Structure formats: C-alpha cells, structure tokens
Amino acid sequence: MSIIAVSDVSYKYREDAGEAVKNVSFEVEEGEFLAILGANGSGKSTLAKLINALFVPTSGSVTVCGIDTRDESRVWDVRAACGMVFQNPDNQLVATIVEEDVAFGLENLGVAPDEIRRRVTEALDAVGMGEFGKSAPHMLSGGQKQRVAIAGVLAMKPRVIVFDESTAMLDPVGRAEVMNVVRRLNREAGITVLWITHFMDEAAQADRILVIDGGSLKACGAPRDIFRQTALLREAGLDVPEMTALAQALRAGGLCLPDDILTVDEMVVELCRLKSKT
Amino acid sequence: MQITIGQYFPGDSLLHRMDPRAKILITIALIVGVFLADSVLSYAAMFAFAFAMIRLSRISVKYIVKGLKPIMFIVIFTFVINMFFTTGGTELVRWRFIRITDSGVRAASFMALRLVLLVIVTQLLTLTTSSIALTDGIESLLKPLARIGFPAHELAMMMSIAMRFIPTLMEETDKIMKAQMARGADFESGSLIQRARAMLPLLVPLFVSAFRRADELALAMEARCYRGGRGRTRMKQLRCTKLDAAGAAVAAALLAVVAVL
C-alpha cells in the first residue's frame, strides 16, 4: 500500500477565491524520494500543507499512513508520522538552545524525559550536528539551522518528511549540506521524502518528479523523462537543465545526441563518441 | 549590537548549578531584603552577601560593575532628587534655594545603594541562569496557579520564544536600518518629533516582519504537534538539591538579619 494517497484533491483558501490546488491525484510509495517541482504560486506549498494536515482538502481526500487527514481525532497522528521542514530556517526554531529545540516535538508528544534525551542525541548525530547541542540557534549558519530543524522532525521518528522549499533561502554550501543529509536519511533510514522546490538540480536527484503549475498536476515521471519535456517546463515557469538545453541546440545543429542528457559528464561522453566517428 | 548586560554567562559554579526555582525565590527574597534594609549595618550585610555571591559565581566583579554602567545615570538622578527634596533633619548646606539636610543625604544614599543592589542581585540571577532554565523555573513556580486558570505554561512559552527571537530581530533591525540609510534615511539628527517620524521606515518593516515570523512559527509549532501545555513532558527535569536548600537557608538568615538591624 502506498504511504501517501492524494486523490482528486482541490483546495480553496477562501470560499470566493480560486482553487490553489485543482483536482490533484498521486500516490507516494514508502521509501520514495519524490520531488514536487513548480514556480512560485503554482500551489506546491499548499499541497505540502495538505499532506501534513495543516490544511484539509476542500474536496477530495489525502491519506497519510492509512489515516484520512479529514479525521480530526487523528490529526496529531498524521503530524507525528509526517514531519515538515519549512523554508525560513529562522522561523521554525522555537528554543534558545539547539537540543531544547530538537526536544520540542517529543515534549509535545509526551515522551518520557530519558527517552527524549536519547532521541535528541541520536537525531542531532544523524544530521551531523552532534557537537552543537548546547549552541544558540542564532549563532549557526543557515544550513546548520535547517539541519537542526530536520533533527527536530527526525526525533519524532516520522515515516515521511515534507520539505517545503527548505533550501530556497540558503547559500550553495548550505543547500549542499541539507541535500546530503536528506538523501542519506532517505537511503539509509528509509524515510520517505517529499521535496518541494523550484531548483532543477535538486529535483534531478529525486526518484520521481511531479510538475505542478496553476494548481494542477502537469507531468509526472522520472527526472530524465521530465527534463526532456522542455516546452512543458518553460510553460510552467521552470528552468531547463543547461546541458539538456545545450543538447537540444546541438541536435538542431544536426548532431545526433540523445535528448535526455543531464550532466556535463554525459555530454562529454557523447561528444567524444561523435568526435571519434568523424 | 553589544548588549551583554544580564546575558547568560556560561559556567559551572555553585550558583550556576542551583535549581532555577531556588534562585528565583532567593532573588525575590533578596529584593524584599533590599527594601527592608534601613540601616548602615543592614546595607553592609547585604553588600557583603552580594559580594560573596559574586565570588561564588566565579564571574569577575569588574564584569558586574560594567553591567551597572547603563543604570548609573538613573542612580545619580535618584540620588540628586532625593538629596534636594527630602525635608527634615539638620541642615548641612544652604545656598540660595538649595538646601541639603543630613536626612536628605541619608535617604539619597540609601536609595542609590538600593538601586545598585537590585541590579546586582537580578544580574546575578540572569548571568548564572540560562533563559531556558529561567523560563522553566518560572513555569514550574507558577504551576500551582494554573489550577485557578492562570496561563503558566503559555506565559513561559511566550517568554522563551521572545528570548529566542531577540537576537534575530536585533540583526534584522540593523539590516533594515542600513537599507533605509542607503536610501538616505537619517535616524540621528533633527528634533524629537522629526526623529520619531524618521523611525517609521524602520518600525513598519520590523513589525511586518515580526508578524510574518510569528505566523510561520505558529505553523511550524503546529506541524510539530504543539497543542498547549497539556500532556507535555520536559526533557530537562528540575531537581532541588541540598545546595538549593542551603542557599535558601542562607538567604532566609540574611533576611532575618536585615529585618532586625
């Protein structure tokens, strides 16, 4: 059974407003790394909040770990099973000391003090922040703060973590730090990841990509299949990976290249192959 | 951006290790003591005690004295007001309309000493207690009041969030100020009214941002299953030890001495 099932979901912020999310359906398998790609205002953040039961669908249904998010009595079960990391690292840390912040969610769940202590240490180690337990959040870099936020979610032992543009405000170093931690959690701890972003290079690392535009699902597939649909990506206000665009220009110039080249390495291999033929 | 007065001074002294609840109660007792003190001897006892505490905290006296600097103006001001406006007693100096009496000098000195003591005592509390321990202590002390509907947990949560965001907002203030200065804003010259008006370009963005942060924080807290104080556990358990009992006993003794003297 899939861990998340979104079925024909629509959402309106107000009765008289347009739909921020329109008839969206998809499923996520346990252990999957799914990227949701969309421009600002495409509805991707709304979708994230629907999965965490912060919003309840106007119509349709969202099921997380078998729990319907409309079931008000089980809202806290949904949130414990499906953690969320937000965009601004400053606005999601509650406590003045890192380890206290990581403990926050567990304290809310009523976990016993000794167990909290154990899980906090474990979670901080898992994100490589073990030595920062006693630090103050405002002394950390953006990437470090985001890793603390991840530890705070991780300590609650969720099966799914939704990242809502969690790297958008970070510098390249911070982005890489966070991306590495998340990929490791996905591979090694088997945590299902929903990665919401407008960065191509990040989405390229996912197992599968959903493209969302104007609140609707426009495409769904493996990164290679998505990126070769350059017209669709441009239409959705997204970037086309540079090497894919270059490959297209070269194909237009008469070169015989595959249409799903993503990286510089692949391009070098292909071009060298062509060169050896001439 | 260098406000260090009263900010937690990490350490492992006896004072640092005391239970925050004990420290808060002792501080309150000392404040009462400060107001009870009404003789040279009782002030001497209070200062001796304060000095001993500073030594125990292993924080340099110099650092504490530095912390007094910002309130020196208030101390001097209170001293002067009390000196000139206390009537009665023997006249010491008379020059035109100025009249200084011995009881004026005495009241003024006591008042000034009182202020200094108050600041030292409260400083010692905040210097040796992290903000988190402090709010935990307050929450725990107020807990009995929760039964009559007093929002003890909420109050403590508000305090700790405020403390978490003070450095963030200070940084932001600096950034907004610089950005407006780049647009030619002038925060330093002009009349009082002009200066107050000049603060708008700083205050409006700052408040807008504070509200935005509050919104996002609320959502993030909700996502982490926060639903108020009910059913919550704490990672750090407060425990009163012999040390705290000893501290309380010493403070009580001091209070008795001050009250009698």
Next chain:
Amino acid sequence: MPIEVKDLTHVYMPGTPFEKKALDGVSFTLENGEFVGLIGHTGSGKSTLIMHLNGLLKPTLGSVTVDGLDLSDKNVSLRDVRKRVGLVFQYPEYQLFEETVIGDVMFGPKNLGLGAEECRARAEEALAQVGLPDAALWEKSPFELSGGQKRRVAIAGVLAMKPGTLILDEPTAGLDPRGRDEIMALMRAIHAKGTTVVMVSHSMTDVSRLCGRILVMNHARLTLDGSPADVFADAARLREAGLDLPPCAALAERLRGAGFAGIPGEAFTQEALAPAILAALGRGNV
C-alpha cells in the same frame, strides 16, 4: 568618475574576543559603465565590501573614493555619496514601509531634498523602468503586491535616486526561474542606460550571463579579478574559493582537454558554446 578601493581592510569588533577581519587589503577600481559580478561564499566579505562603497561602513584601514570624494573624509556628506551609489540589499522587499507604492519609491528622492514634483516624476519613471507602469498599482499598498512585484518596487526605490552606480546584493535570491529572469533582464536594461552595475551573487551561471567582469572574494581577500573568460580559466583558484565553473564553462574546459579544437575561452554560455562545438565537429556554417 570611477570608484576606487585601495588596500581596504575592515575589522569587526576590534579588541574583543569576537574580533573578525572581514576585509583584508582589497584593492580595485570600478570604471564607469561596467557590469561587475561579485561572487564568493557567505562570510567571504562581499556584503562588508559593498557597504563600504556607499559609506555605510568605514574602512579600518585603506580608502574608498567615489567620484574623487574620499568617503573617510568627515567633510564629505553622506547624502552626496548616496546620490552617486545606490545599494539594494538582499530581500529588499522587507524594507517597504509606506502606505502606497509610489510613496515608498519617493522616499529616497525626498531624502535627497528634492521638490515634491521632482520626487513624483522620478518615482514614476523608476516604476516604469522596473516594469510596473500601471498607475492604478502605484496607489496600492506595497504589502498587497506579489513577491516579485514587491522586489521590483524596492529596486525602483533606489533607482529613483538616480545613482551613477547601482549595487545589488543577491537580487534574485528566493525567486523562481521566471522571477529571476525578469530581474536579470531588468539589470541588463539598467546597465544599458549607462549605469554602472555591481551584482553580488552566489550563482556562477547568472554572473557569467550578465557581467563583463568578475570579482571573486575568498576569506576576506579579493582572489580573482578579470573578464569571465580570464576568471574561468583559473578553475583551480575558483575551486579554492569553494566555487565551481558554470556548466558550460566546465564543459568547454573538458572538451578542450579531450582535444576539441577551437573552443575559445569566451564560450562559457550556451549561445557561444553550441556553435563552437558544431564547428569543432565539422558541422559549423552548414
């Protein structure tokens, strides 16, 4: 007249345990009409550097001269400097405060002591320039606008001061690709009108597309200064500064190494690289 930075050193909180050297002997000259990319890691000193260029920070050592005015000179009025050098901070939309869009854009010109009519005219011109020519929008509250619009209003607020040099700290941060392209097109247009532009960025690709000159900061020092082709040719020093070549420049470098003939150092954008590759494979000028 250019901006001249000479042996600029800046130390934060000197004499305290928090002492930090943010700039260390930085020297360069910005000529009129240049489009310069300033790139480097967080903490490399970029932000400190740009705040010296309009007098928000004072040098610990060395000097900054704008149009012949020494910014350390007490007699130089800061208003005079801010008229010449405009600075747009990161996330500038967070500095909007007036009740109306137009009012906010007029704030800068007003501070320069210009008359009400002149201020209004300049604000309208600046708003049109950033792609917000609709007068109905001018009377709205800036807080009602979309994120991208807010940012453009904030940039207009600095443009309305008509600075000869415009410095932008990561003007595309947090924007999606469409928003980023809009801002990049705007910067190109501002530069085309004769303004000197300095863009601080983390993105090699953005910088390589726009700038005629790149300054690279690393650990408080200026480590590279030259045309994009020159800077990308020194890949070793870029990596030392923790930066990567933009993909096309990296590809060009690899192809040169693989014996492709005639791929010039200037071929660091897709537009320049595609014909070069076609030519190298004998498909050029078909």
